[in-house]
Amino acid sequence: MKEFIAIVVTVIATNRITEQVYEKMNFHYNWFEDRFSLKSLLMDLGIYFIIGVPIYLIVEMLIDRGRSLFNNKRIE
Structure with missing residues (x-):
């Protein structure tokens, strides 16, 4: 559940x-309307990796x- x-x-985020x-x-690019662009794909993956990994770890x-x-403050 924690991972989810x-x-x-x-x-x-x-x-x-x-x-x-x-x-x-x-930068305005729409994956559904514009042609495939390797530059846009790499830029998306790079930005998601650079931003997403630290957010996930935090x-x-x-x-x-x-x-x-x-768990430490639980009343028993």
Whole structure:
């Protein structure tokens, strides 16, 4: 379950950040309307990798910390 939550949060956050990056770059490309471009594919994969991996690691760390705090404060 932890991995699923981390992946969902990562995809949503990465998508929001890449939209902002593309706006600042004035890069408008639509996968469904424009022709295939290797440059665009590599740029998408690179941006998702550079942004997504750190977000995933941070979210996973926060989930682990939250779980450990919750387990330590449990009333028995």
